[in-house]
Amino acid sequence: MxxxxISEMSFEAAMRxxxxxxxxxxxGDVALEDSIKLxxxxxxxxxxxxxxxxxxxEKVAAITLDAEGQPTGTTPVEGQ
Known part of the structure; x- marks a missing residue:
């Protein structure tokens, strides 16, 4: 660790x-108290x-909208 x-970690660091x-x-080789902390x-x-x-x-969505807030023809974010 x-x-x-945590509040300062990048996505990649937090994921790792x-x-x-x-x-x-x-x-399962961690003591119960340590398991709770983990x-x-x-x-x-x-x-x-x-x-x-x-x-x-949100950044991707902001980039893909035109001045009127309409999609600019890009594909939506996966899972949306």
Missing amino acids: TDTP ELEQVVGKLER YQRGAELKKRCEAKLKEAE
Whole structure:
């Protein structure tokens, strides 16, 4: 795990750490108290990743609208 506060992590850094947390929890070789802390950290990392994805989607949406707010003919964001 990194010392960088989750609120300052890039999407990629948060995703990497989330994968590490999930890996440790899946192995099941962590003490119960540590598992709870890891689960909480994982939930915070997941929330950060979701927020960064939302920001990216909003930026893409803003770029693909013309001055009147109409789509400029680009394809929608996947999953929308």
